[in-house]
Amino acid sequence: MEFIQNVLGVFPSLIRAIPVVAQLAIGAMALALSLGLLVALARLSQNWILRTIATVFVEILRGTPLLVQLVYIYFVLPVIGIQLDPISAGIIGLGLNYAAYLSEVYRTSILAVDSGQTEAALSLGYTPTKALWRIVIPQSFKIALGPIGNYFIAMVKDTALTSVIAVSEILKTANTVNAQTFQTVEIYTAAALLYLALSLPLSRLVIVLERKARARA
Amino acid sequence: MPNPVISIQDVYKSFEIGEKPTLWQRMIGRKDTRRTLEVLKGVDLDVSPGEVVAVIGSSGSGKSTLLRCINKLEVIDSGRILVNDHLVGYRERNGALAPESARETARKRTDIGMVFQHFNLFMNKTAVENVMAPLLDVKKLSKATARSLAEPALALVGLQDRMANYPSRLSGGQKQRVAIARAMAMEPSVLLFDEPTSALDPELVGEVLAVIKKIALTGTTMMIVTHEMQFAREIADRIVVMDGGLIVEQGAPESVFGNPRHSKTRALLRRSGLLATPETEALSVVDDDIEDET
Numbered sequence: 405m406e407f408i409q410n411v412l413g414v415f416p417s418l419i420r421a422i423p424v425v426a427q428l429a430i431g432a433m434a435l436a437l438s439l440g441l442l443v444a445l446a447r448l449s450q451n452w453i454l455r456t457i458a459t460v461f462v463e464i465l466r467g468t469p470l471l472v473q474l475v476y477i478y479f480v481l482p483v484i485g486i487q488l489d490p491i492s493a494g495i496i497g498l499g500l501n502y503a504a505y506l507s508e509v510y511r512t513s514i515l516a517v518d519s520g521q522t523e524a525a526l527s528l529g530y531t532p533t534k535a536l537w538r539i540v541i542p543q544s545f546k547i548a549l550g551p552i553g554n555y556f557i558a559m560v561k562d563t564a565l566t567s568v569i570a571v572s573e574i575l576k577t578a579n580t581v582n583a584q585t586f587q588t589v590e591i592y593t594a595a596a597l598l599y600l601a602l603s604l605p606l607s608r609l610v611i612v613l614e615r616k617a618r619a620r621a
Numbered sequence: 622m623p624n625p626v627i628s629i630q631d632v633y634k635s636f637e638i639g640e641k642p643t644l645w646q647r648m649i650g651r652k653d654t655r656r657t658l659e660v661l662k663g664v665d666l667d668v669s670p671g672e673v674v675a676v677i678g679s680s681g682s683g684k685s686t687l688l689r690c691i692n693k694l695e696v697i698d699s700g701r702i703l704v705n706d707h708l709v710g711y712r713e714r715n716g717a718l719a720p721e722s723a724r725e726t727a728r729k730r731t732d733i734g735m736v737f738q739h740f741n742l743f744m745n746k747t748a749v750e751n752v753m754a755p756l757l758d759v760k761k762l763s764k765a766t767a768r769s770l771a772e773p774a775l776a777l778v779g780l781q782d783r784m785a786n787y788p789s790r791l792s793g794g795q796k797q798r799v800a801i802a803r804a805m806a807m808e809p810s811v812l813l814f815d816e817p818t819s820a821l822d823p824e825l826v827g828e829v830l831a832v833i834k835k836i837a838l839t840g841t842t843m844m845i846v847t848h849e850m851q852f853a854r855e856i857a858d859r860i861v862v863m864d865g866g867l868i869v870e871q872g873a874p875e876s877v878f879g880n881p882r883h884s885k886t887r888a889l890l891r892r893s894g895l896l897a898t899p900e901t902e903a904l905s906v907v908d909d910d911i912e913d914e915t
Contacts, residue, residue, distance in 0.1 A: 518744075520737060520739055520740075520741035521741060521743060521744070523694055523737065523741060524735075524737060524741035524742070524743070524800075525743075525755075526692075526694065526727070527692055527694065527730060527733070527734070527737075527804075528730070528731070528734075528754075528755035528759060528803070528804070528807060529727050529728065529730045529731030529755060529759040529760075529807065530727060530758060530759055531723045531726075531727040532723055533723070534727075534758060534759075538754070538758050539743055539754075543743075543744060546745070
């Protein structure tokens, strides 16, 4: 009982990290969602230069650890004169990494939309570009919604990695409190529970959104 | 004689079957196994204003491909197709065909309506939104104007009380009627039907054919690829029989159905039960599988 009380006791010191996590996750997700779509379109493009650039981008970002990418952005880029504050570096690192994964979600979702939809649009006088944006992409979002939700939940948890580049998120805050109080078991239990408390409602939200999207068709 | 709405002149079309091996596959010794399949082997056909032409033929005869070449959903190898005296999707340069801009092709396609075998309604839009979509996106009409055109179009096909339904909440016959309304609302000068009833349950075929018939009576120029022989006979001014990528017979319905000259036409009619035959094979009805054609 005393343990539970102690865990609850350290929560307030961690709560102040939540706005930082929110900032990271929302900023990085916005970047990943928009850049991911551009990368997906580049990979589906007729232009081989665009296609190659996009493929190289995806392979590099999927082929190296996110932790290494974050360290690289925060510690190596300053050598060539690009100095970023920890939160910006975190948003860019997480955003680029997830853009690579989301581009694949978008690409497969776009390809999953029946080609008859495009043919009907073309026959009605849509240009190929307009057919893609007005008819195909809106439908592909519905297919992509579930996987995107999963990646968002994963990203919320991956914000913990930014502790190594000095972002005061949950884990970094827990480290700091631990160094002062030595309540190691309580503080890290509280940190783990806090991540759980963030991701459980999100996964419920994803289910609800998916159900809503399905109902509208 | 007025200029034809559609003029198909000596059109050839082939498909490449199989994929080109990648550099890596060639390095490990994979051979290029691509084959060329000739689908159209020199087709000529003119469709006059107001004429209803039904194209019949067994699966793989090239009739759907021919239809899809008219609005450049398929690219032709040689020959030319004119719709209202214009090439669709190509420009003529030194006697050869070169692709034109996507925008130009799109503009010409607004004048060619098409109805597909699998309806191809926009799945994320209601019936009325399906009809409105091209009016808004392509014709750039206001929402109010688009609606004022879409609602009568749906009423014409008998769906005034299904306007707010998503395609998933419509029967096959209803979906096809929405698709017809969507094509009609663009006021094209010609309507192409690509096996409009082949994907329907038998009991839903009638309602779609009735709508097509109603439109035909308004004097709309139509080209219909169909397996419904009886329907073709009733609705068409001219029957065109295709086999092996060529037109093998054509003429008024009464002459093609009443006195078929080509053996393929006779075989086709026999299988549909429209031709009595002394041969015993006619007694065992050969099931004419209606398959998707590429």
